[in-house]
Amino acid sequence: MDKLVYFFAKGQAEGSASMKDLLGGKGANLAExxxxxxxxxxxxxISTRACNLYFERGRKMPExxxxxxxxxxxxxxxxxxxRFGDVADPLLVSVRSGxxxxxxxxxxxxxxxxxxxxxxxxxxxxxxxxxxxLDSYRRFVQMYAGVVxxxxxxxxxxxxxxxxxxxxxxxxTGLQEKDLEKLVAAFKKHVKxxxxxxxxxxxxxxxxxxxxxxxxxxxxxxxxxxxxxxxxPDDIGTAVNVQCMxxxxxxxxxxxxxxxxxxxxxxxxVFFGEYLPNAQGEDVVAGIRTPLPISRAQAxxxxxxxxxxxxxxxxxxxxxxxxxxxxxxxxMQDIEFTIERGTLYMxxxxxxxxxxxxxxxxxxxxxxxxxxxxxxLLSRIEADMLVQLLAPIFDGKEKDRARKDGRVLGKGLPAxxxxxxxxxxxxxxxxxxxxxxxRPVLLVRSETSPEDLxxxxxxxxxxTSRGGMTSHAAVVARGMGKPCxxxxxxxxxxxxxxxLTAGKRTLKEGDFVSIDGSTGEVIAGSLTPHPSxxxxxxxEKTLKPERSRLYGRYAQLMRWADDGRRxxxxxxxxxxxxxxxxxxxxxxxxxxxxxxxxxxxxxxxxAVREMILADDLAGRAKALAKLLPMQRQDFVGIxxxxxxxxxxxxxxxxxxxxxxxxxxxxxxxxxxEMRVPAARLMERAEQLHETNPMLGHRGCRLGITYPEVYEMxxxxxxxxxxxxxxxxxxVHPEIMIPLVGTVREFVDLAGRIRAVGETVAAxxxxxxxxxxxxxxEVPRACLIAxxxxxxxxxxxxxxxxxxxMTYGFSRDDIGKFLPAYxxxxxxxxxxxxxxDQDGVGRLxxxxxxxxxxxxxxxxxxxxxxxxxxxxxxxxxxxxxxxYVSCSPYRVPVARxxxxxxxxxxxxxxxxxxx
Ligand code: PEP
Ligand code: MG
Numbered sequence: 001m002d003k004l005v006y007f008f009a010k011g012q013a014e015g016s017a018s019m020k021d022l023l024g025g026k027g028a029n030l031a032e033x034x035x036x037x038x039x040x041x042x043x044x045x046i047s048t049r050a051c052n053l054y055f056e057r058g059r060k061m062p063e064x065x066x067x068x069x070x071x072x073x074x075x076x077x078x079x080x081x082x083r084f085g086d087v088a089d090p091l092l093v094s095v096r097s098g099x100x101x102x103x104x105x106x107x108x109x110x111x112x113x114x115x116x117x118x119x120x121x122x123x124x125x126x127x128x129x130x131x132x133x134l135d136s137y138r139r140f141v142q143m144y145a146g147v148v149x150x151x152x153x154x155x156x157x158x159x160x161x162x163x164x165x166x167x168x169x170x171x172x173t174g175l176q177e178k179d180l181e182k183l184v185a186a187f188k189k190h191v192k193x194x195x196x197x198x199x200x201x202x203x204x205x206x207x208x209x210x211x212x213x214x215x216x217x218x219x220x221x222x223x224x225x226x227x228x229x230x231x232x233p234d235d236i237g238t239a240v241n242v243q244c245m246x247x248x249x250x251x252x253x254x255x256x257x258x259x260x261x262x263x264x265x266x267x268x269x270v271f272f273g274e275y276l277p278n279a280q281g282e283d284v285v286a287g288i289r290t291p292l293p294i295s296r297a298q299a300x301x302x303x304x305x306x307x308x309x310x311x312x313x314x315x316x317x318x319x320x321x322x323x324x325x326x327x328x329x330x331x332m333q334d335i336e337f338t339i340e341r342g343t344l345y346m347x348x349x350x351x352x353x354x355x356x357x358x359x360x361x362x363x364x365x366x367x368x369x370x371x372x373x374x375x376x377l378l379s380r381i382e383a384d385m386l387v388q389l390l391a392p393i394f395d396g397k398e399k400d401r402a403r404k405d406g407r408v409l410g411k412g413l414p415a416x417x418x419x420x421x422x423x424x425x426x427x428x429x430x431x432x433x434x435x436x437x438x439r440p441v442l443l444v445r446s447e448t449s450p451e452d453l454x455x456x457x458x459x460x461x462x463x464t465s466r467g468g469m470t471s472h473a474a475v476v477a478r479g480m481g482k483p484c485x486x487x488x489x490x491x492x493x494x495x496x497x498x499x500l501t502a503g504k505r506t507l508k509e510g511d512f513v514s515i516d517g518s519t520g521e522v523i524a525g526s527l528t529p530h531p532s533x534x535x536x537x538x539x540e541k542t543l544k545p546e547r548s549r550l551y552g553r554y555a556q557l558m559r560w561a562d563d564g565r566r567x568x569x570x571x572x573x574x575x576x577x578x579x580x581x582x583x584x585x586x587x588x589x590x591x592x593x594x595x596x597x598x599x600x601x602x603x604x605x606x607a608v609r610e611m612i613l614a615d616d617l618a619g620r621a622k623a624l625a626k627l628l629p630m631q632r633q634d635f636v637g638i639x640x641x642x643x644x645x646x647x648x649x650x651x652x653x654x655x656x657x658x659x660x661x662x663x664x665x666x667x668x669x670x671x672x673e674m675r676v677p678a679a680r681l682m683e684r685a686e687q688l689h690e691t692n693p694m695l696g697h698r699g700c701r702l703g704i705t706y707p708e709v710y711e712m713x714x715x716x717x718x719x720x721x722x723x724x725x726x727x728x729x730x731v732h733p734e735i736m737i738p739l740v741g742t743v744r745e746f747v748d749l750a751g752r753i754r755a756v757g758e759t760v761a762a763x764x765x766x767x768x769x770x771x772x773x774x775x776x777e778v779p780r781a782c783l784i785a786x787x788x789x790x791x792x793x794x795x796x797x798x799x800x801x802x803x804x805m806t807y808g809f810s811r812d813d814i815g816k817f818l819p820a821y822x823x824x825x826x827x828x829x830x831x832x833x834x835x836d837q838d839g840v841g842r843l844x845x846x847x848x849x850x851x852x853x854x855x856x857x858x859x860x861x862x863x864x865x866x867x868x869x870x871x872x873x874x875x876x877x878x879x880x881x882x883y884v885s886c887s888p889y890r891v892p893v894a895r896x897x898x899x900x901x902x903x904x905x906x907x908x909x910x911x912x913x914x
Contacts, residue, residue, distance in 0.1 A: 332351070393531075412486055572885050
C-alpha cells in the first residue's frame with residue numbers, strides 16, 4: 001500500500017525538503033526543519049498523492065489513509081504527552097493546506113481542532129485561563145463552520161459585531177468570558193440551523209471533515225484563479241499538515257509573528273518581520289491588526305515595542321535560527337513563529353517571495369559571500385522580474401511640490417516598489433469594471449483578502465490602510481510585481497460610502513491617487529511616473545552608470561545571461577527612437593519593423609488614403625511617389641540606429657480598410673483634401689469592405705494585387721541602404737514578405753523585390769548585401785516549409801497570426817470567450833500570450849525541421865508577441881530557433897529567459913514557477 005502519511009517530531013522526520021512534490025512546500029520544510037534541530041511542534045503530513053487519489057475516487061478518501069492517519073495520531077499523542085479527545089487535557093491540532101508552490105491565503109486552514117463542549121473546560125483548567133479556552137473554541141467553531149460546513153463566514157462576523165456592540169467595545173479582546181460563552185452557544189445553534197446537524201463533537205470526525213475540506217479547497221475559485229495567474233498546474237494537489245497546536249495567545253509572555261530573513265522589498269541584509277503580542281498566527285497574515293516590528297532597528301526610536309525589546313531571549317534564538325536557515329537553504333527565507341509562554345516554535349519556513357529589486361540584490365549578496373555560483377544566481381532571478389527594475393518612479397521635484405501643496409495623504413509601508421497613479425476603486429469588482437474601460441485603477445481597501453485577487457490583477461497599484469509588510473495585499477502585490485503601499489494608517493477607507501478620508505481631505509471613487517511603493521507615500525491626485533535608474537542611464541542618458549549600484553548589478557547580470565544563452569534577442573521596432581531604446585537594452589537587431597505603422601503618421605495618412613482610394617494605377621503611382629521619400633527617410637533613421645546589426649523590414653501587411661476614415665465627416669474632410677466628392681470615396685470604401693478582413697485582402701495578397709506598393713517599399717529600403725552605406729553606416733537589410741501560404745506568392749514577390757534591388761544598385765552604384773525571406777503565419781506555409789525554404793533566405797514566425805489560424809480564434813475577438821475558456825480550464829493560458837506548445841508549437845518544430853532540411857543555413861526567428869514571454873522563449877530555444885524578437889522593454893526579459901532556457905537544458909535550472 002502507498003505511504004500517504006509522513007511523521008515528524010523531535011529531531012526526526014520521515015520527509016525532507018526535497019519532497020515538495022509529495023509533501024507540499026510547507027510539509028517538506030517542516031520535516032527538514034525538524035531534522036536539522038529547529039524547534040517545530042510535532043505533527044504529520046498527508047501527501048499530495050492522497051489529495052489526488054481523493055479527487056480520482058470522486059471525492060472519497062483513499063484506501064488505507066484512515067489507518068495511516070490513526071497510527072500517526074497515536075504517535076503524536078505519545079510524543080506530545082496528550083490525548084486526542086481527552087476531555088481533561090486535550091491534544092489540539094491545526095490542519096493546514098500546503099501545495100508544492102506557495103499560494104498565500106488561497107486555501108483553507110483550521111486551528112484548535114479537537115475542542116468540544118467538554119474539552120474546552122479541560123483546556124480552561126490546564127491553561128488556567130477560561131477566557132482563552134472559550135475564545136479558542138469560538139475561533140474553532142467559526143473556522144470549522146466556515147471552511148468545512150460551508151456556513152457563510154459573514155454570519156459569524158455579524159454575531160461578533162453584535163456582541164461587541166452590546167459590550168460597548170471595539171476589539172475582540174474586549175469581550176469577556178460570559179460573552180464568549182454566549183457566542184459559542186449562538187454559533188453552534190446557528191450551525192445546527194444552517195446545516196440541519198449539530199456541530200460535530202467527536203475530534204476524529206472533526207479531523208476527517210477538516211482533511212476533506214482542505215483537499216476540496218484545492219479546487220475553489222480563488223485557488224484556481226491564483227494558479228492561473230502564476231502558471232501553477234491544476235493537477236498537482238495539496239498536502240495536509242496536521243500539527244500540535246501551540247498558542248501565541250495565552251497572555252503577555254506569548255506572541256506570534258512572521259519574518260523574512262532579509263528585506264523582501266529592497267533585498268537589504270537585515271532581519272525583517274512583524275509580530276503581534278498575545279495573538280494567534282492567522283491574525284498577523286489576515287492584516288486585521290497592524291503588527292509591531294520585530295527588531296529595534298526596524299522599529300526606530302527607542303525600539304521599545306519591538307520583539308527584540310520585549311522577548312530578548314526568543315529574539316536572540318530567532319536570530320540564530322535565521323542564520324541556520326539561510327546557511328542551510330542558501331536563500332532568503334520567509335518564516336512563521338509562535339512564542340508560547342516564553343518558548344519559541346517555528347511553524348513554517350519557505351523561500352521568501354521578493355520583488356525584482358530584492359531578488360537581484362539578494363542573489364548578488366549570496367554570490368559575493370561565496371554561497372551560490374553564477375548559474376544559481378541567474379536562476380534566482382525570474383526573467384519577468386526585470387520588468388520591475390525598469391518600472392517607473394516618481395520625479396523628486398513633482399513629489400516635493402505635491403508635499404508643499406499638502407497633497408500627501410499619509411505614509412504606509414513600502415510593500416511593492418514602483419510608482420503608480422490611478423483612479424480609486426474601492427472594491428475588486430469596480431476595479432475590474434473600471435480597468436475594462438481602459439482607465440488606470442488603484443485598488444484602495446482597508447485590507448485585502450484572497451477574494452480581491454481579480455481586482456488586484458486589474459489594478460495598476462494597491463493601497464491599504466491596514467496590515468503589514470506580510471499582509472495578504474503585500475505578499476500578493478509583490479508576487480505580481482505591482483506597486484503597493486499597505487498599512488497607511490492615516491487613511492480611512494469607507495467602502496460602503498465609497499470614500500477615502502485623510503484628515504480634512506476626502507476622495508471619492510474615480511478620483512486620482514498616487515502611491516510610491518518604494519517609500520510608502522500616498523499622494524492625492526495624479527503624478528507622472530518617471531523612468532527608473534536603469535532607464536535614466538540606458539535610454540535618457542541622464543545618469544552616470546557608476547552612480548547606480550542597481551545598474552552595476554543589472555549590467556553584470558545581463559553580461560552573465562548573455563554568456564550563458566544561445567538564442568539571440570532582437571526587437572520589434574518601427575521608429576529610430578524605439579530601435580535606439582531596444583539597442584540600449586541589448587537588442588541584437590530588429591526582428592520586425594512593421595512598415596504600416598509609418599503610414600499612420602499624420603504627415604502620411606493622407607497620401608496612404610489617396611493611394612488606397614485611387615481608381616487606377618496612375619492614381620496609385622501618384623500617391624506612392626509622395627510616400628517614397630518619407631519611407632526612405634524612415635529606413636535611413638532605423639538603419640543608423642541599428643548600424644552593424646540586421647534589420648528585418650516587413651512589407652505592407654494589414655487590410656487596407658484599417659487606413660480609411662470611418663465617419664461621414666472624416667470622408668467629407670478627406671474629399672475636400674483630395675478634391676474628390678465624398679460620396680465617391682465612400683463608395684470606394686464600400687467596395688473594400690470585407691467580411692473577414694484578417695483572412696482577407698492583406699499581407700502578400702496586397703503585394704500580388706498591387707505590386708507597385710511593395711515595389712515602392714523595396715525601393716525605399718534599397719535607396720536608404722545605399723545612402724547609409726555611402727556614409728559608412730553598415731547595413732544588413734532583411735526584407736520580409738508577410739502571410740505567405742504558397743511558393744508562388746513568395747517567388748513572384750521576391751522576384752520583383754530583387755529586380756528593384758538591381759535597378760537601385762545600378763543607379764546608385766552601391767550593392768548592399770540583403771536577404772529576402774518570409775513570415776510563417778499561415779499553417780499551410782508550415783506544411784510546405786521545405787519548398788518555401790528553397791526560395792526564401794529566412795523564416796520568421798508570426799505567431800500572432802499563426803496562433804489565430806491554427807486555433808481558428810480571431811485574435812481581435814477572443815476576449816469574448818477567453819475568460820470562460822480559462823475559467824472552465826478548456827485552455828490553461830491565453831495562447832496569444834504564451835505559445836501553445838502542443839499545437840502551434842508542433843507546426844513550429846515541423847517548419848524548422850523541413851526548412852533547414854531544404855536549406856541548411858536557413859535563419860529562423862519569431863516576431864509574434866510570444867517573443868517576450870519566458871515560457872515561450874524556452875520553447876523557441878528548444879526548437880532550435882536562431883532568435884526571438886520582442887518589444888524594446890521586454891528585451892532584457894528575453895535575454896534572461898534565453899539564458900534560463902540554456903541552463904534548463906543543462907539541467908542546472910529548475911522550473912519557471914519555483
Ligand atoms: C504575427 O502575426 O505574429 C506578427 C508578428 O504580425 P502582426 O502581429 O503584425 O500580424
Ligand atoms: Mg501577422
